[in-house]
Amino acid sequence: MNFSQGRRDFVKGSAIVAGANLLTDSSILRASTLSAPPARQIRVIVWDERQPQQKQVYENFLGNQIAEHLRTHPDLSVKSVALDDLDQGLSDESLGNTDVLIWWGHIRQAEVTPETGRRIVARILSGNLSLIALHSAHWSTPFVEAMNERTRQDAERAYRVPGEGKVEITYTPPKPRYQAPSYEARPTPFARVRKFPDGARKIEVRLPNCCFPAYRPDGKPSSVKVLKPDHPIARDVPSAFKVSRTEMYDEPFHVPEPDEVILEERWEPGEWFRSGMVWQLGKGRVFYFRPGHETFPVFKEPIPLRILTNAVRWLASPKSAEPTGPKGS
Template sequence: MTIRALVWNENRHEQTNALVRRLYPEGIHGEIAGVLRAAGGISVETATLDEPEHGLTVERLAATDVLVWWGHTAHGEVKDEIVQRVQERVWEGMGLIVLHSGHFSKIFKRLMGTPCALSWREAGEVERLWVLNPNHPIAAGLPPFFEIEHEEMYGEPFTVPEPMETLFVSWFEGGEVFRSGLTYQRGAGRIFYFRPGHEAYPTYHHPVVRQVLANATRWAYNPATAWKRVNQAPNVPPETAPVPLTVKGPRLHADGEEGFR
């Protein structure tokens, strides 16, 4: 079955910075979309911040299996109602891949429930990423480690929840280390955070980074029907209980009455 991916990018640096525009003439979203199309078995669309509803309409999200998110300078411009919409789709089973500075995006912070803060330095350092679990699907076909010639440093502590698994650890030329590949699950949706991707460097042209993006999209895909009940809290009438029972004691709610939220 073809995986339906949607690559979202705020698309602001490409409009204002000549260096970023030269590195990514089709935008970061266009570059990543090309990576996924070339991987095979993935159909790809793109969306950007300035489109109506940020390109994330109810209908479009319903037709998305995996959402890839890149943002940096305009996190605050993403409307809260759109963030809620994306969160509910993740709960239902849509995969989410959050890249680089997307750690501060509204959607990632909401799903993590923590500040998602870190230290950083923009000095074009060598980044060496070590693969901690070569048997994980996201690490399929990867070498034991790989290097990116120039990258922005992210340093620990990274104030995120303990992940299901840490797949990559980065070492930087200045000596810092960072957990650069983390997996989570929220509701029925799988989430992968991948650190590399500073817009001033050609990171998304790196062959191993491109392989990680393709692997992660396949891993995040959930073929099951959307779990529409994940956000429901029905008041179940006593007579429909699997085992017959008699109501005993006082009740706060009448049959069928909604609970408090």
């Protein structure tokens, strides 16, 4: 959310160098190799509701399908958990041993409490965790809490300016909680500002709905364009590609303005969506990847899986400009 510019233009938005000296003595080379510490694997949790409908396409559930793919990469250590696991698979010990949390939720979003979402966000803020929210996880508790926190950060930066008088900021959640906005609704988050003669200001910030006005689960194909081909998430991804069967979501997506929009998705009737977005949240990051629906084989297609793998590697290394794995994987 860019409070200084408003939301009026959101629709427009859219090798390591080798050492110079070569060792020729094979014994020195062997000793050097043996003494080098092994690179630590990236620790990933794939969290999934595991609703029964998934088995129409994913015989062992959608989350397990993603986890099995990620396990083919030796630089990744992957754990698959579910809503019905002990502690919902989200104990402090588990989260403390995780670099990237991938989240699939849909029907049972409300069973994950805001307190759990805030625990996850606290780890993101500290730089100990990053989050990937997939498709219908736009309403998942961790993603909503992350977008709320980003909204608060944006508002604090925009309105608490030294020397500009007293400021009171209040935050109002959307009501009712799980209701899609209309096309005519003002995109959230937004702020209403009241100014007083003494220079004081009262700011009411409407928190993001984290939804959009239309969807269509008909399994029609979509066309995806890579807007940032040099981004690590887009590594080895074609500049344009098709998702063979997917659900349609249509803009405007009610979320804070992202720091980067990497992918844009369109459908033949004219709908479009910012389908790969990144937010910096404290020292961590959040990536929203839109293609999906539990009854379509999106995560059996190679390009979405490649994007997901790239995202895991990049999110695990926030200070790195490049993903850490081999090209083409």
